[in-house]
Amino acid sequence: MTDYQHLTITYTHQERVAVVTLRRPEVRNAFNTQTMQELVNAFQVLGANMHLHAVVLTGEGTVFCAGADVNMMQQSVSYTKEQNLEEALYLSDLMHTINTLPCPLIGRVNGAALGGGVGLIAVCDIVIAVESARFALSEVKLGIAPAAISPYVIRKIGETHARALFMTGERFGAERARQIGLVHTIVPVDELDEMLEKTIQELLTSAPEAARVCKALAMSIGTMSHEEARSFTATTIATLRTSAEGQEGLRAFLEKRKPNWVKTSPNT
Known part of the structure:
Protein backbone atom coordinates (compact mmCIF):
# COMPACT_ATOMS: atom_id res chain seq x y z
CA MET A 1 0.00 0.00 0.00
CA LEU A 204 -24.19 -2.69 -3.36
CA THR A 205 -27.49 -4.17 -4.54
CA SER A 206 -26.69 -3.13 -8.12
CA ALA A 207 -24.76 -5.60 -10.25
CA PRO A 208 -21.15 -4.34 -10.03
CA GLU A 209 -20.17 -4.92 -13.66
CA ALA A 210 -23.48 -3.57 -14.91
CA ALA A 211 -23.02 -0.45 -12.75
CA ARG A 212 -19.68 0.19 -14.45
CA VAL A 213 -21.29 -0.23 -17.86
CA CYS A 214 -24.11 2.12 -16.84
CA LYS A 215 -21.56 4.76 -15.85
CA ALA A 216 -19.76 4.44 -19.18
CA LEU A 217 -23.12 4.60 -20.99
CA ALA A 218 -24.17 7.79 -19.21
CA MET A 219 -20.82 9.44 -19.94
CA SER A 220 -20.60 8.56 -23.62
CA ILE A 221 -24.01 8.20 -25.20
CA GLY A 222 -24.74 11.95 -25.39
CA THR A 223 -21.88 12.56 -27.83
CA MET A 224 -22.81 9.76 -30.24
CA SER A 225 -24.67 10.04 -33.51
CA HIS A 226 -27.92 8.10 -33.91
CA GLU A 227 -26.21 5.25 -35.77
CA GLU A 228 -23.34 5.07 -33.27
CA ALA A 229 -25.77 5.03 -30.35
CA ARG A 230 -27.97 2.41 -32.05
CA SER A 231 -25.07 0.03 -32.52
CA PHE A 232 -23.44 0.74 -29.15
CA THR A 233 -26.60 0.34 -27.08
CA ALA A 234 -27.70 -2.84 -28.86
CA THR A 235 -24.27 -4.40 -28.40
CA THR A 236 -24.18 -3.32 -24.77
CA ILE A 237 -27.48 -4.92 -23.79
CA ALA A 238 -26.77 -8.09 -25.78
CA THR A 239 -23.39 -8.46 -24.09
CA LEU A 240 -24.83 -7.87 -20.62
CA ARG A 241 -27.72 -10.28 -21.10
CA THR A 242 -25.37 -13.09 -22.05
CA SER A 243 -22.76 -12.33 -19.37
CA ALA A 244 -22.48 -14.39 -16.18
CA GLU A 245 -23.71 -11.44 -14.15
CA GLY A 246 -26.64 -10.78 -16.45
CA GLN A 247 -27.65 -14.43 -16.46
CA GLU A 248 -27.47 -14.53 -12.65
CA GLY A 249 -29.53 -11.36 -12.31
CA LEU A 250 -32.27 -12.53 -14.67
CA ARG A 251 -32.42 -15.98 -13.04
CA ALA A 252 -32.57 -14.45 -9.56
CA PHE A 253 -35.46 -12.23 -10.65
CA LEU A 254 -37.40 -15.14 -12.16
CA GLU A 255 -36.68 -17.35 -9.14
CA LYS A 256 -37.66 -14.57 -6.71
CA ARG A 257 -34.35 -14.57 -4.86
CA LYS A 258 -31.48 -12.14 -4.33
CA PRO A 259 -28.63 -12.30 -6.87
CA ASN A 260 -25.28 -13.56 -5.66
CA TRP A 261 -23.65 -10.12 -5.52
CA VAL A 262 -26.00 -9.04 -2.69
CA LYS A 263 -24.26 -9.83 0.58
CA THR A 264 -26.05 -10.31 3.89
CA SER A 265 -23.04 -10.08 6.21
CA PRO A 266 -22.13 -6.92 8.25
CA ASN A 267 -21.33 -3.71 6.39
CA THR A 268 -17.86 -3.02 7.75
Whole structure:
Protein backbone atom coordinates (compact mmCIF):
# COMPACT_ATOMS: atom_id res chain seq x y z
CA MET A 1 0.00 0.00 0.00
CA THR A 2 1.34 3.42 -0.94
CA ASP A 3 2.16 5.65 2.03
CA TYR A 4 0.23 8.85 1.36
CA GLN A 5 0.88 12.02 3.35
CA HIS A 6 -2.04 14.19 2.25
CA LEU A 7 -4.80 11.61 1.99
CA THR A 8 -5.92 8.27 3.34
CA ILE A 9 -7.62 5.31 1.70
CA THR A 10 -9.71 3.01 3.84
CA TYR A 11 -11.89 0.06 2.83
CA THR A 12 -15.32 -0.85 4.15
CA HIS A 13 -18.20 -3.19 3.33
CA GLN A 14 -15.97 -6.28 2.93
CA GLU A 15 -13.48 -4.17 0.96
CA ARG A 16 -16.06 -3.49 -1.73
CA VAL A 17 -16.02 0.25 -0.98
CA ALA A 18 -12.96 2.51 -0.77
CA VAL A 19 -13.01 5.87 1.03
CA VAL A 20 -10.50 8.51 -0.11
CA THR A 21 -10.12 11.33 2.42
CA LEU A 22 -8.23 14.56 1.82
CA ARG A 23 -6.22 15.07 5.03
CA ARG A 24 -4.98 18.65 5.14
CA PRO A 25 -7.51 20.24 7.52
CA GLU A 26 -4.95 22.86 8.59
CA VAL A 27 -5.26 24.39 5.09
CA ARG A 28 -8.94 23.49 4.60
CA ASN A 29 -7.95 20.43 2.53
CA ALA A 30 -6.52 22.62 -0.20
CA PHE A 31 -4.31 20.74 -2.63
CA ASN A 32 -0.76 21.36 -3.70
CA THR A 33 1.40 19.52 -6.23
CA GLN A 34 2.02 16.61 -3.87
CA THR A 35 -1.68 16.25 -3.11
CA MET A 36 -2.45 16.13 -6.83
CA GLN A 37 0.24 13.50 -7.36
CA GLU A 38 -1.14 11.39 -4.53
CA LEU A 39 -4.69 11.67 -5.87
CA VAL A 40 -3.60 10.63 -9.35
CA ASN A 41 -1.77 7.62 -7.94
CA ALA A 42 -4.64 6.69 -5.63
CA PHE A 43 -7.30 6.79 -8.34
CA GLN A 44 -5.11 4.88 -10.78
CA VAL A 45 -4.77 2.13 -8.16
CA LEU A 46 -8.48 2.18 -7.36
CA GLY A 47 -9.42 2.20 -11.03
CA ALA A 48 -7.53 -1.06 -11.52
CA ASN A 49 -9.35 -2.74 -8.60
CA MET A 50 -12.15 -4.74 -10.19
CA HIS A 51 -13.41 -5.82 -6.76
CA LEU A 52 -14.67 -2.35 -5.90
CA HIS A 53 -18.35 -1.53 -6.11
CA ALA A 54 -17.88 2.15 -5.21
CA VAL A 55 -15.43 4.83 -4.07
CA VAL A 56 -16.20 7.72 -1.70
CA LEU A 57 -14.30 11.03 -1.92
CA THR A 58 -14.42 13.37 1.07
CA GLY A 59 -12.39 15.79 3.22
CA GLU A 60 -11.26 15.62 6.82
CA GLY A 61 -12.82 18.06 9.26
CA THR A 62 -15.49 20.59 8.33
CA VAL A 63 -14.31 21.56 4.82
CA PHE A 64 -14.45 19.41 1.69
CA CYS A 65 -11.74 21.19 -0.34
CA ALA A 66 -10.72 24.84 -0.60
CA GLY A 67 -9.09 24.41 -4.01
CA ALA A 68 -5.45 25.30 -4.61
CA ASP A 69 -3.09 25.76 -1.67
CA VAL A 70 -2.09 29.38 -0.98
CA ASN A 71 1.60 28.42 -1.02
CA MET A 72 1.17 26.81 -4.43
CA MET A 73 -0.50 29.97 -5.72
CA GLN A 74 2.35 32.07 -4.31
CA GLN A 75 4.87 29.90 -6.12
CA SER A 76 2.95 30.23 -9.38
CA VAL A 77 3.47 34.00 -9.32
CA SER A 78 7.15 33.45 -10.13
CA TYR A 79 6.57 30.54 -12.55
CA THR A 80 7.30 30.94 -16.23
CA LYS A 81 4.47 30.37 -18.68
CA GLU A 82 5.95 26.91 -19.41
CA GLN A 83 5.96 26.01 -15.70
CA ASN A 84 2.38 27.19 -15.32
CA LEU A 85 1.44 25.16 -18.37
CA GLU A 86 2.97 22.02 -16.87
CA GLU A 87 1.10 22.51 -13.59
CA ALA A 88 -2.21 23.21 -15.37
CA LEU A 89 -1.82 20.09 -17.49
CA TYR A 90 -1.23 18.04 -14.36
CA LEU A 91 -4.45 19.35 -12.82
CA SER A 92 -6.25 18.51 -16.06
CA ASP A 93 -4.80 14.98 -15.92
CA LEU A 94 -5.95 14.65 -12.30
CA MET A 95 -9.52 15.58 -13.24
CA HIS A 96 -9.46 13.12 -16.12
CA THR A 97 -8.10 10.32 -13.94
CA ILE A 98 -10.84 10.75 -11.34
CA ASN A 99 -13.56 11.32 -13.93
CA THR A 100 -12.73 8.06 -15.71
CA LEU A 101 -12.76 5.90 -12.58
CA PRO A 102 -14.69 2.86 -13.85
CA CYS A 103 -16.84 2.27 -10.76
CA PRO A 104 -19.31 4.70 -9.14
CA LEU A 105 -17.78 7.66 -7.27
CA ILE A 106 -19.70 9.27 -4.40
CA GLY A 107 -18.83 12.79 -3.26
CA ARG A 108 -19.30 13.16 0.50
CA VAL A 109 -19.28 16.96 0.70
CA ASN A 110 -18.82 17.69 4.39
CA GLY A 111 -18.34 21.45 3.99
CA ALA A 112 -17.17 24.22 1.70
CA ALA A 113 -15.88 23.48 -1.80
CA LEU A 114 -14.09 26.29 -3.61
CA GLY A 115 -12.33 26.51 -6.97
CA GLY A 116 -10.71 23.16 -7.67
CA GLY A 117 -12.85 21.67 -4.90
CA VAL A 118 -15.87 22.27 -7.15
CA GLY A 119 -13.94 20.47 -9.88
CA LEU A 120 -13.59 17.43 -7.63
CA ILE A 121 -17.34 17.45 -7.02
CA ALA A 122 -18.00 17.76 -10.75
CA VAL A 123 -16.24 14.45 -11.47
CA CYS A 124 -18.29 12.57 -8.86
CA ASP A 125 -21.26 10.49 -10.03
CA ILE A 126 -23.37 10.95 -6.90
CA VAL A 127 -22.95 13.97 -4.61
CA ILE A 128 -24.28 14.27 -1.07
CA ALA A 129 -23.69 17.60 0.66
CA VAL A 130 -24.39 19.04 4.07
CA GLU A 131 -26.92 21.84 3.94
CA SER A 132 -24.38 24.30 5.38
CA ALA A 133 -21.89 23.73 2.52
CA ARG A 134 -20.87 26.73 0.44
CA PHE A 135 -19.49 26.68 -3.08
CA ALA A 136 -17.67 29.07 -5.41
CA LEU A 137 -15.81 29.07 -8.69
CA SER A 138 -13.80 31.96 -7.34
CA GLU A 139 -10.79 31.96 -9.66
CA VAL A 140 -11.93 35.15 -11.43
CA LYS A 141 -11.50 37.04 -8.15
CA LEU A 142 -7.77 36.25 -8.42
CA GLY A 143 -7.49 37.34 -12.03
CA ILE A 144 -7.51 33.78 -13.39
CA ALA A 145 -10.14 31.29 -14.57
CA PRO A 146 -11.34 27.75 -13.68
CA ALA A 147 -9.85 26.53 -16.93
CA ALA A 148 -8.61 23.01 -16.12
CA ILE A 149 -11.82 22.03 -14.32
CA SER A 150 -14.17 23.77 -16.76
CA PRO A 151 -14.91 20.77 -19.05
CA TYR A 152 -16.20 18.77 -16.09
CA VAL A 153 -18.03 21.61 -14.38
CA ILE A 154 -19.80 22.60 -17.60
CA ARG A 155 -20.86 19.00 -18.26
CA LYS A 156 -22.30 18.87 -14.75
CA ILE A 157 -24.10 22.23 -14.49
CA GLY A 158 -24.47 23.31 -18.12
CA GLU A 159 -23.26 26.35 -20.01
CA THR A 160 -25.88 28.77 -18.71
CA HIS A 161 -24.93 28.35 -15.05
CA ALA A 162 -21.22 28.13 -15.85
CA ARG A 163 -21.28 31.44 -17.70
CA ALA A 164 -22.77 33.20 -14.69
CA LEU A 165 -20.73 31.50 -11.96
CA PHE A 166 -17.40 31.59 -13.81
CA MET A 167 -17.65 35.34 -14.36
CA THR A 168 -19.05 36.45 -10.99
CA GLY A 169 -17.07 34.02 -8.82
CA GLU A 170 -19.92 34.41 -6.32
CA ARG A 171 -20.45 32.08 -3.40
CA PHE A 172 -23.63 30.04 -3.38
CA GLY A 173 -25.30 27.60 -1.05
CA ALA A 174 -26.18 23.93 -1.14
CA GLU A 175 -29.72 24.49 -2.39
CA ARG A 176 -28.52 26.38 -5.47
CA ALA A 177 -25.87 23.72 -6.00
CA ARG A 178 -28.66 21.13 -6.02
CA GLN A 179 -30.82 23.17 -8.37
CA ILE A 180 -28.06 23.47 -10.99
CA GLY A 181 -27.09 19.80 -10.79
CA LEU A 182 -23.78 20.06 -8.96
CA VAL A 183 -25.21 18.31 -5.90
CA HIS A 184 -27.85 15.58 -5.82
CA THR A 185 -28.83 15.37 -2.15
CA ILE A 186 -28.68 17.85 0.74
CA VAL A 187 -28.80 16.73 4.37
CA PRO A 188 -28.20 18.18 7.86
CA VAL A 189 -24.62 17.58 8.96
CA ASP A 190 -25.66 14.93 11.50
CA GLU A 191 -27.40 12.93 8.74
CA LEU A 192 -24.54 12.97 6.23
CA ASP A 193 -23.14 9.54 7.02
CA GLU A 194 -26.60 8.00 7.30
CA MET A 195 -27.39 9.19 3.76
CA LEU A 196 -23.97 8.06 2.56
CA GLU A 197 -24.60 4.58 3.94
CA LYS A 198 -28.04 4.47 2.31
CA THR A 199 -26.47 5.39 -1.03
CA ILE A 200 -23.73 2.79 -0.65
CA GLN A 201 -26.30 0.11 0.16
CA GLU A 202 -28.22 1.00 -3.01
CA LEU A 203 -25.04 0.60 -5.06
CA LEU A 204 -24.19 -2.69 -3.36
CA THR A 205 -27.49 -4.17 -4.54
CA SER A 206 -26.69 -3.13 -8.12
CA ALA A 207 -24.76 -5.60 -10.25
CA PRO A 208 -21.15 -4.34 -10.03
CA GLU A 209 -20.17 -4.92 -13.66
CA ALA A 210 -23.48 -3.57 -14.91
CA ALA A 211 -23.02 -0.45 -12.75
CA ARG A 212 -19.68 0.19 -14.45
CA VAL A 213 -21.29 -0.23 -17.86
CA CYS A 214 -24.11 2.12 -16.84
CA LYS A 215 -21.56 4.76 -15.85
CA ALA A 216 -19.76 4.44 -19.18
CA LEU A 217 -23.12 4.60 -20.99
CA ALA A 218 -24.17 7.79 -19.21
CA MET A 219 -20.82 9.44 -19.94
CA SER A 220 -20.60 8.56 -23.62
CA ILE A 221 -24.01 8.20 -25.20
CA GLY A 222 -24.74 11.95 -25.39
CA THR A 223 -21.88 12.56 -27.83
CA MET A 224 -22.81 9.76 -30.24
CA SER A 225 -24.67 10.04 -33.51
CA HIS A 226 -27.92 8.10 -33.91
CA GLU A 227 -26.21 5.25 -35.77
CA GLU A 228 -23.34 5.07 -33.27
CA ALA A 229 -25.77 5.03 -30.35
CA ARG A 230 -27.97 2.41 -32.05
CA SER A 231 -25.07 0.03 -32.52
CA PHE A 232 -23.44 0.74 -29.15
CA THR A 233 -26.60 0.34 -27.08
CA ALA A 234 -27.70 -2.84 -28.86
CA THR A 235 -24.27 -4.40 -28.40
CA THR A 236 -24.18 -3.32 -24.77
CA ILE A 237 -27.48 -4.92 -23.79
CA ALA A 238 -26.77 -8.09 -25.78
CA THR A 239 -23.39 -8.46 -24.09
CA LEU A 240 -24.83 -7.87 -20.62
CA ARG A 241 -27.72 -10.28 -21.10
CA THR A 242 -25.37 -13.09 -22.05
CA SER A 243 -22.76 -12.33 -19.37
CA ALA A 244 -22.48 -14.39 -16.18
CA GLU A 245 -23.71 -11.44 -14.15
CA GLY A 246 -26.64 -10.78 -16.45
CA GLN A 247 -27.65 -14.43 -16.46
CA GLU A 248 -27.47 -14.53 -12.65
CA GLY A 249 -29.53 -11.36 -12.31
CA LEU A 250 -32.27 -12.53 -14.67
CA ARG A 251 -32.42 -15.98 -13.04
CA ALA A 252 -32.57 -14.45 -9.56
CA PHE A 253 -35.46 -12.23 -10.65
CA LEU A 254 -37.40 -15.14 -12.16
CA GLU A 255 -36.68 -17.35 -9.14
CA LYS A 256 -37.66 -14.57 -6.71
CA ARG A 257 -34.35 -14.57 -4.86
CA LYS A 258 -31.48 -12.14 -4.33
CA PRO A 259 -28.63 -12.30 -6.87
CA ASN A 260 -25.28 -13.56 -5.66
CA TRP A 261 -23.65 -10.12 -5.52
CA VAL A 262 -26.00 -9.04 -2.69
CA LYS A 263 -24.26 -9.83 0.58
CA THR A 264 -26.05 -10.31 3.89
CA SER A 265 -23.04 -10.08 6.21
CA PRO A 266 -22.13 -6.92 8.25
CA ASN A 267 -21.33 -3.71 6.39
CA THR A 268 -17.86 -3.02 7.75
